[in-house]
Amino acid sequence: MYKFIAVLLGYFFGGFFGAFIGYLIGSSIDRARDYGLGGINPLGTGHRREVFLETVFVLMGKLAKADGHISKDEINHVEQFIKQMGMSSEHRQQAITQFKRGSAGDFDISNTLDQFMDTCGQTLNLKQALLMYLIVIALADGKIDSSEQALLEKIANRLGYSDAQFKQLLDMVLNQSHFASDQTQSANAIEDAYKALGVSKDNTDQQIKRAYRKLMSQYHPDKLIGQGLPEDMIAVATKQAQEIQVAYDLIKKHRAN
Numbered sequence: 001m002y003k004f005i006a007v008l009l010g011y012f013f014g015g016f017f018g019a020f021i022g023y024l025i026g027s028s029i030d031r032a033r034d035y036g037l038g039g040i041n042p043l044g045t046g047h048r049r050e051v052f053l054e055t056v057f058v059l060m061g062k063l064a065k066a067d068g069h070i071s072k073d074e075i076n077h078v079e080q081f082i083k084q085m086g087m088s089s090e091h092r093q094q095a096i097t098q099f100k101r102g103s104a105g106d107f108d109i110s111n112t113l114d115q116f117m118d119t120c121g122q123t124l125n126l127k128q129a130l131l132m133y134l135i136v137i138a139l140a141d142g143k144i145d146s147s148e149q150a151l152l153e154k155i156a157n158r159l160g161y162s163d164a165q166f167k168q169l170l171d172m173v174l175n176q177s178h179f180a181s182d183q184t185q186s187a188n189a190i191e192d193a194y195k196a197l198g199v200s201k202d203n204t205d206q207q208i209k210r211a212y213r214k215l216m217s218q219y220h221p222d223k224l225i226g227q228g229l230p231e232d233m234i235a236v237a238t239k240q241a242q243e244i245q246v247a248y249d250l251i252k253k254h255r256a257n
Contacts, residue, residue: 219240
């Protein structure tokens with residue numbers, strides 16, 4: 001979008017040469033907008049993948065230990081999560097190592113979050129993807145207890161989310177999970193669908209469509225991988241996108257009646 005504006009402005013002020021310069025500048029702005037400032041340099045993507053992988057499993061370990069102990073069910077949930085992602089053997093071993101590291105009783109997550117922000121903090125969508133993964137794993141047993149929520153809030157604040165923004169994201173992911181199975185016939189399905197998209201029944205069709213498109217863009221596999229999400233971790237984001245699609249289709253069907 002910005003490259004076309006820059007081309008027009010460049011042509012207006014400097015003719016064909018100005019249009020060419022405008023194209024280069026506009027393309028850089030578009031790329032930064034889509035992939036974050038680090039996305040301008042594709043050589044940084046591999047490092048972001050490593051940092052994202054380390055961060056998500058360290059924090060999963062910390063979440064599992066949030067109530068003071070790690071249950072067998074929690075370990076099974078993480079193993080199932082890894083299996084669901086179809087991780088490579090190398091990434092699987094790294095994930096297990098980082099999970100154990102994060103679950104150590106005296107482990108301080110501050111340095112991990114600082115490293116993540118230094119590497120991925122300016123990259124669009126990765127912060128939200130990290131929180132989404134953590135909320136999904138916290139929900140693995142069907143609920144988020146007070147100690148898990150307190151830790152999630154602390155992490156969200158460090159990522160730059162206000163309490164209100166985190167609450168909205170949490171509410172959206174909670175309600176998106178309702179569409180993992182066929183829940184579309186339940187009495188609360190429509191209300192859950194609105195919450196899954198972060199909108200309400202008072203919003204216009206156009207506002208709801210914009211919210212839907214924004215969410216689908218945030219979970220777009222190519223965009224996330226381009227920003228540094230490991231390819232074998234894309235399955236969970238794809239599943240969330242499918243649930244968003246079901247919620248949106250339900251809202252459209254309900255409004256058409």
